[in-house]
Amino acid sequence: MSKLHAVEDPTDWLNTSLSCFEPLEAALRCQVCKEFYDTPMITTCSHTFCSLCIRRCFNSDGKCPTCRTSDQADKLRRNWVVQELVDTFKAARPAALKLAQTKAGSEDDEAERPKRKRKLEDTDIEEDSFEDTRRPRRTRRSRSVAHGTSQEEPIELDDSGDGDYDPEEGTTLCPICKSRMKVGLVYAHLDLCDGKPVNNNGATRARTQPSKPKEPLPPAARLPQLNYSLLKDNALKKKLQDLGIAAHGSRALIIRRHTEWVNLWNSNCDSSRPRTKRELLRELDSWERSQGAGASTVPSAVMKKDFDGEGWAASNKDQFDELIANARRNRARKEAKTEEREEKPNEDQIDSMPTHQPEQAPSISTPVRHDEIPNPYEGNEKALSIVREKVDEANSHGRRLRSSGQPIPAPPRDEERPGSINEGPPLDEEVDANPPISSQQPSSQFVPISPNVDMSRKAHMFRLPEDPIIDTDGGTSVS
Amino acid sequence: MASTKRLLKELQDYQRDPNDALTELGPVSDDELMHWTAVMKGVNGSPYEGGRWKLDIRVPSNYPLAPPEIKFINRICHPNVNFKTGEICLDLLKNNWSAIYTLSATLTAVHQLLTSAEPDSPLNIDIAALFRQGDIVGAEALIRFYTESERWEGR
Numbered sequence: 001m002s003k004l005h006a007v008e009d010p011t012d013w014l015n016t017s018l019s020c021f022e023p024l025e026a027a028l029r030c031q032v033c034k035e036f037y038d039t040p041m042i043t044t045c046s047h048t049f050c051s052l053c054i055r056r057c058f059n060s061d062g063k064c065p066t067c068r069t070s071d072q073a074d075k076l077r078r079n080w081v082v083q084e085l086v087d088t089f090k091a092a093r094p095a096a097l098k099l100a101q102t103k104a105g106s107e108d109d110e111a112e113r114p115k116r117k118r119k120l121e122d123t124d125i126e127e128d129s130f131e132d133t134r135r136p137r138r139t140r141r142s143r144s145v146a147h148g149t150s151q152e153e154p155i156e157l158d159d160s161g162d163g164d165y166d167p168e169e170g171t172t173l174c175p176i177c178k179s180r181m182k183v184g185l186v187y188a189h190l191d192l193c194d195g196k197p198v199n200n201n202g203a204t205r206a207r208t209q210p211s212k213p214k215e216p217l218p219p220a221a222r223l224p225q226l227n228y229s230l231l232k233d234n235a236l237k238k239k240l241q242d243l244g245i246a247a248h249g250s251r252a253l254i255i256r257r258h259t260e261w262v263n264l265w266n267s268n269c270d271s272s273r274p275r276t277k278r279e280l281l282r283e284l285d286s287w288e289r290s291q292g293a294g295a296s297t298v299p300s301a302v303m304k305k306d307f308d309g310e311g312w313a314a315s316n317k318d319q320f321d322e323l324i325a326n327a328r329r330n331r332a333r334k335e336a337k338t339e340e341r342e343e344k345p346n347e348d349q350i351d352s353m354p355t356h357q358p359e360q361a362p363s364i365s366t367p368v369r370h371d372e373i374p375n376p377y378e379g380n381e382k383a384l385s386i387v388r389e390k391v392d393e394a395n396s397h398g399r400r401l402r403s404s405g406q407p408i409p410a411p412p413r414d415e416e417r418p419g420s421i422n423e424g425p426p427l428d429e430e431v432d433a434n435p436p437i438s439s440q441q442p443s444s445q446f447v448p449i450s451p452n453v454d455m456s457r458k459a460h461m462f463r464l465p466e467d468p469i470i471d472t473d474g475g476t477s478v479s
Numbered sequence: 480m481a482s483t484k485r486l487l488k489e490l491q492d493y494q495r496d497p498n499d500a501l502t503e504l505g506p507v508s509d510d511e512l513m514h515w516t517a518v519m520k521g522v523n524g525s526p527y528e529g530g531r532w533k534l535d536i537r538v539p540s541n542y543p544l545a546p547p548e549i550k551f552i553n554r555i556c557h558p559n560v561n562f563k564t565g566e567i568c569l570d571l572l573k574n575n576w577s578a579i580y581t582l583s584a585t586l587t588a589v590h591q592l593l594t595s596a597e598p599d600s601p602l603n604i605d606i607a608a609l610f611r612q613g614d615i616v617g618a619e620a621l622i623r624f625y626t627e628s629e630r631w632e633g634r
């Protein structure tokens with residue numbers, strides 16, 4: 001198995017005998033961070049996110065990321081069922097995945113057997129059962145998870161359980177602090193990394209092991225958001241000092257720090273596995289580093305600096321390198337395929353396609369003139385002559401271009417309503433065979449990334465006849 | 480490091496489950512996880528057919544709370560793309576951004592923009608004017624011309 005294993009992902013199920021688990025696992029993950037839900041909270045619009053994720057989103061724009069309904073943090077409620085689903089799924093995952101991967105290969109792979117048997121040890125599973133042999137252990141683990149002693153460790157366990165695990169091979173450097181650690185731990189470590197090198201695995205495990213509070217847990221009282229505009233600098237600083245967090249930096253930074261602290265604190269109050277204030281402070285520190293030392297509006301400047309060092313990228317063992325190498329391989333393979341296809345255009349297809357007909361010209365309400373107005377064909381005689389040629393051709397030969405047998409009626413300038421469509425008179429049979437595409441329907445080209453991507457404001461520039469139009473709302477399709 | 484984690488995941492996801500609109504998506508180099516690049520294909524059956532465009536993707540440190548900055552590198556003739564700077568006018572990349580969008584999904588939306596237009600906000604006045612006047616033949620010819628002559632031949 002490759003090291004990519006270290007980043008757990010729903011796509012792990014692809015190409016296994018349980019590929020149907022991919023959407024199942026995706027459903028158990030927060031759409032914002034793409035991780036398994038951590039302290040899931042439900043919004044008034046009934047969407048669920050990690051507590052910290054949704055609190056950050058609300059701070060950012062006050063809307064549900066899925067449906068964009070306006071909502072606020074104090075309306076959030078815990079979603080215990082989802083928490084339980086996630087906990088039990090995570091506990092069952094390694095065994096199920098292993099089983100699914102084995103089955104996808106060869107059901108009678110004898111080579112797999114001895115390994116599995118080694119893990120049998122003290123369990124009493126029948127030998128010929130194809131059930132994963134570690135199930136009893138997993139069951140215990142899932143209970144301990146349910147009791148809140150542990151989370152996020154399946155990768156680590158997997159490694160230790162693997163007969164072919166190679167300790168030399170399995171280490172990598174953290175991209176931020178350059179500490180070497182087991183591949184399976186890097187990902188979890190990124191949550192906590194404050195940029196300072198870690199000498200042993202102890203610190204990186206902090207999150208993956210039962211946290212024994214060394215100090216009293218924070219009281220469950222949630223912090224109120226402040227109306228920053230009402231607070232003078234000194235009063236604001238005082239608030240941060242009272243909370244025990246750093247009060248230095250620009251006013252903007254202080255506000256963002258306070259906001260993040262409130263989010264961290266309140267999501268910790270939501271959690272069934274609350275962390276200590278010290279842990280939260282460490283997370284705040286880590287957040288602050290990722291924000292770029294007070295200049296977070298400059299994207300990636302600090303991250304870039306962090307990444308430039310000799311560490312992570314230099315090593316060929318790293319996971320990130322491997323991901324990139326993989327990308328290159330895939331790209332090369334894909335390009336080869338694409339080139340092939342591009343070399344022989346499908347004449348039939350082109351012939352049978354009505355030429356593209358506009359739904360309407362984009363109705364432009366207020367053409368804003370910038371200083372640097374791009375003039376695509378200004379001074380470009382070649383382009384201009386092609387344009388003229390085509391226009392002349394169309395005008396003199398009638399249906400030569402099929403779509404333009406008649407002068408194209410200027411789109412009615414009726415309403416300036418965005419996305420209003422001009423269905424126009426049917427020009428010929430071909431057009432009839434392809435009923436006008438309503439601009440209210442998402443184009444078939446668009447793979448919906450969420451059910452609510454609003455494509456309704458866009459006007460189609462061309463008719464795209466080759467695919468049926470999928471109505472993502474109703475699931476009906478028009479061809 | 481919320482954005483780092485998510486980007487690693489997105490990278491892996493793209494590799495396992497590529498995007499048909501793209502031939503490439505990933506960080507520009509091994510040591511810049513916040514700077515990605517992509518190569519987009521044209522839409523078959525449109526004047527952009529056969530085109531290839533290189534895109535530059537800057538990921539802000541508070542991603543995914545804030546959208547990536549995406550620009551066309553080689554020129555594209557489109558009402559909502561600045562012909563000279565490659566700047567894209569797409570509400571998804573601005574006010575309508577949501578933290579649930581991935582880079583791959585966002586590029587799908589850009590790809591879809593190739594066959595539709597945001598009527599309100601033309602960045603390329605000339606091509607937008609051709610469409611507005613109903614001169615589709617002229618507009619298509621122009622688009623085809625640039626799709627061919629500006630085609631990205633690198634990787």
Ligand SMILES: [Zn+2]
Nearest residue numbers: 030033050053
């Ligand atoms: Zn989340």
Ligand SMILES: [Zn+2]
Nearest residue numbers: 045047064067
């Ligand atoms: Zn919602």
Ligand SMILES: [Zn+2]
Nearest residue numbers: 174176177193
């Ligand atoms: Zn680190």
